[in-house]
Amino acid sequence: MINKDFESKSFNRLERVRGYTKVNKRIDMRAGRITDQNSFLVGNLFVTILCMARILSIAILRSTGLFLNDVSRASINITTMKASPTTAKISGQLLTVVPTRPSTNPQVPTSFLWDGGYVKTQSPIPGTSGSTEHVIIVNVPGFLMEPINPEPTFIRLGHDVNSDHFLEINGGQTTWQVPHDALVAACELLWAKALEAKLPLKSIACVNPSDANSFPYQLSDGTSAVISVKASNLLAASEGKRITICPLCEAKVPNMRSHIGQHILCALSNTPENVSLKEPVGSVLPCGFCGRSGLPECSITIKVPANGPPVWETKCIYQHTFKYGFAETGSKNKPCRNVPLKCALCHPTLPPEPGKSTCRTPVVSVDAVWRYNMVDHILNGHEEYSVPGHRVSGVALLAVVWENIRLTDLEQTAARIQKEHWQVGQEGDKENVPSSGSRTRKRPGLESAASLPSKRPHTSVQPLQFARTLIA
Ligand SMILES: [Zn+2]
Ligand SMILES: [Zn+2]
Ligand SMILES: [Zn+2]
Structure with missing residues (x-):
C-alpha cells in the first residue's frame, strides 16, 4: 500500500504553473475546435501516472475512450470524471514527446513538444515466434487524470528544437507543447491523489515500451524528465526490492545506510555537499537509512x-x-x-x-x-x-x-x-x-x-x- 506520509503539494501549484490553465479554452488539435469547458471529450489530451520497470512517471495521452459505469460515452463532465471515488474510466494512447534544448537563459524553461508519435510496445503473435509492435493504450481511473490544454507551437519557429524529430507530424508544422514544470507539478499532484485514495501501487498501470528511450520521457541529457523518486522507491520496496535511489540527492547508490551516513555527517559538520540535495538532511535525529526526520x-x-x-x-x-x-x-x-x-x-x-x-x-x-x-x-x-x-x-x-x-x-x-x-x-x-x-x-x-x-x-x-x- 501507498504510504500517507508523502503528502500532497497544493493543487494551486499546478494551477499556477504557466500553460497549465484549468480547462477554459480546450483546443482539440485535430479538429482545431474549442470545446465546452466543462466536458472532456474523446480525443482530448490528458496526463496520468504510469509505471515502467518500477519507475513512476508522468505520461501524456490522447483519450480514445471514455466510460461511465462501464458505458461508453463521447464526453464526460470533468467534475464527474475526476471525482473520487468515481466510476469514470478513460483509455488513451501514450504519446511521445521531445524536450526543448536547455536554454542558456535560465528564464526560458524546458518544454516538451509532441513529435506526432506514440509510444509502442512489442507483443507476441499467438502461435508464432514473431511479435508485432503496436501503440500502447492504457486504461486509468478518472481521478488519476488531469486534462491538459497545451499551447499550440510552430515547429519551424522554434530554434530550440531539432525539426527532424517532428517528421511524424502529418502535413502541418504545428504541434503543442507542455512546460516541464507543469508536468512535474502534475506528477506530484496525481501521486498525492493516489496516496489519498489509498490506491494499491499494483493498480497503477504498467507499460513496457519497445524503445526504452521513448518512455519515461527524458530530458535532452538523457535523464528521466518527470518521475516521482518517492513513488518509484515505494514501488521497489513493495516488491521486496532493495531501494537504490537516494531520497535526498536522487543518486543511485549500492548501500543506502553508508551513503546516507555521509549526507548526515556533512550536515552535522556543515560540510558543503558535492551535489545539490533535492531534500535536506532531517534536522532532528535523522534516520540512518533515509536521512529524514x-x-x-x-x-x-x-x-x-x-x-x-x-x-x-x-x-x-x-x-x-x-x-x-x-x-x-x-x-x-x-x-x-x-x-x-x-x-x-x-x-x-x-x-x-x-x-x-x-x-x-x-x-x-x-x-x-x-x-x-x-x-x-x-x-x-x-x-x-x-x-x-x-x-x-x-x-x-x-x-x-x-x-x-x-x-x-x-x-x-x-x-x-x-x-x-x-x-x-x-x-x-x-x-x-x-x-x-x-x-x-x-x-x-x-x-x-x-x-x-x-x-x-x-x-x-x-x-x-x-x-x-x-x-x-
Ligand atoms: Zn544521496
Ligand atoms: Zn540515552
Ligand atoms: Zn527512514
Whole structure:
C-alpha cells in the first residue's frame, strides 16, 4: 500500500504553473475546435501516472475512450470524471514527446513538444515466434487524470528544437507543447491523489515500451524528465526490492545506510555537499537509512542478545540488511559507522548483585539511537554529562558511551570534513590525536556498549561514577 506520509503539494501549484490553465479554452488539435469547458471529450489530451520497470512517471495521452459505469460515452463532465471515488474510466494512447534544448537563459524553461508519435510496445503473435509492435493504450481511473490544454507551437519557429524529430507530424508544422514544470507539478499532484485514495501501487498501470528511450520521457541529457523518486522507491520496496535511489540527492547508490551516513555527517559538520540535495538532511535525529526526520516509520528499536550481533527493527522503506559488526567497525570501502545503538545511559548495564558473577537482565527491544545522532541524544536527553566540543559542564562520559560517539579518521575523511571541523576528542582518546600511528584499534572499548556482553565486569572506576549519577 501507498504510504500517507508523502503528502500532497497544493493543487494551486499546478494551477499556477504557466500553460497549465484549468480547462477554459480546450483546443482539440485535430479538429482545431474549442470545446465546452466543462466536458472532456474523446480525443482530448490528458496526463496520468504510469509505471515502467518500477519507475513512476508522468505520461501524456490522447483519450480514445471514455466510460461511465462501464458505458461508453463521447464526453464526460470533468467534475464527474475526476471525482473520487468515481466510476469514470478513460483509455488513451501514450504519446511521445521531445524536450526543448536547455536554454542558456535560465528564464526560458524546458518544454516538451509532441513529435506526432506514440509510444509502442512489442507483443507476441499467438502461435508464432514473431511479435508485432503496436501503440500502447492504457486504461486509468478518472481521478488519476488531469486534462491538459497545451499551447499550440510552430515547429519551424522554434530554434530550440531539432525539426527532424517532428517528421511524424502529418502535413502541418504545428504541434503543442507542455512546460516541464507543469508536468512535474502534475506528477506530484496525481501521486498525492493516489496516496489519498489509498490506491494499491499494483493498480497503477504498467507499460513496457519497445524503445526504452521513448518512455519515461527524458530530458535532452538523457535523464528521466518527470518521475516521482518517492513513488518509484515505494514501488521497489513493495516488491521486496532493495531501494537504490537516494531520497535526498536522487543518486543511485549500492548501500543506502553508508551513503546516507555521509549526507548526515556533512550536515552535522556543515560540510558543503558535492551535489545539490533535492531534500535536506532531517534536522532532528535523522534516520540512518533515509536521512529524514520525524517519520513514524523510521523509528528504530534494538535488541542486544548476550551473544551474537544486535537485532534492530524499523519500518523505514529504505532499510536493508547489513553486517552489524562490519558496519560498526567501518572499512575503507564502507567507512560509515552509523549503526543503531542501545544508549548505555538510557539502558545501563548494572553491575552484578553482591555474591553473583553475572547479572541477568532480560533481553528486550528498546528504542535505538543512530551513532551519528548520539551527540544530540546526549545533549538533549542526558544533560548531566559533558560532551567534548559541545558541552563543557557535566560529568565526563563513560568510555563505553564515548565509544558510541567517537568518529574514526576514516569516516571523517570520507565525508570530506575539513580537519578543523573534525570531532573534538575526549581525554584518553588516541585516534584523533595527530601523532597517533595506529589507525585501527583492537580493544574491547571499540565494541559498542550495546554489544558488550552483560557479564563482562566493569572497571572499578566506571560503576562508581555511574552509580553517582544514577542517584543524582
Ligand atoms: Zn544521496
Ligand atoms: Zn527512514
Ligand atoms: Zn540515552
